Amino acid sequence: MSGDIARDSAEGSSRSSVSHHNQPQSPPLSRYESQKRRDWNTFGQYLKNQRPPVALSQCNCNHVLEFLRYLDQFGKTKVHLHGCVFFGQPDPPAPCTCPLRQAWGSLDALIGRLRAAYDEHGGSPETNPFGNGAIRVYLREVRDCQAKARGIPYRKKKKKKAQIKPNVDDPMPSSNQQPS
Secondary structure (H helix, E strand, C coil), X not given: CHHHHHHHHHHHHXXXXXXXXXXXXXXXXXXXXXXHHHHHHHHHHHHHCCCCCCCHHHCCHHHHHHHHHHHHHXXXXXXXXXXXXXXXXXXXXXXXXXXXXXXXXXXXXXXXXXXXXXXXXXXXXXXXXXXXXXXHHHHHHXXXXXXXXXXXXXXXXXXXXXXXXXXXXXXXXXXXXXXX
């Protein structure tokens, strides 16, 4: 009986090592690459579920805009409506019935990943529906609307200029210092 167990385990290990050698190993995908693949598959499934189904080659910016609006139903960001008493308040004191939406930052990152995936799947940059100007306008409107609804003005972060600090330990006097 112990011989049967040993034989079974030996056969099992040889089977797994054979199948293991037949498959090429690729390094694990980064979090970004995994998310990009999931996003690409989700968008492809969305196009297939359209009536009639839309081929990727026929996809345009209107399909992308519809997809972004479709995703709002799964959002987790409260966006107060103009009539809401909490409109413009960053931290409302009580719950309200305003809808949940996708956050602007999430949509912006999604479009970036889909734009890259489109290029990787053979699409030309000139025909990339994710890079269309209408998409940028939509994202800007979402950003501004969400910022107003939450009472948080959006300000573009300014790039910090590299400042050269004088080295105190430097024995050489700078050009604007006079030697004593």
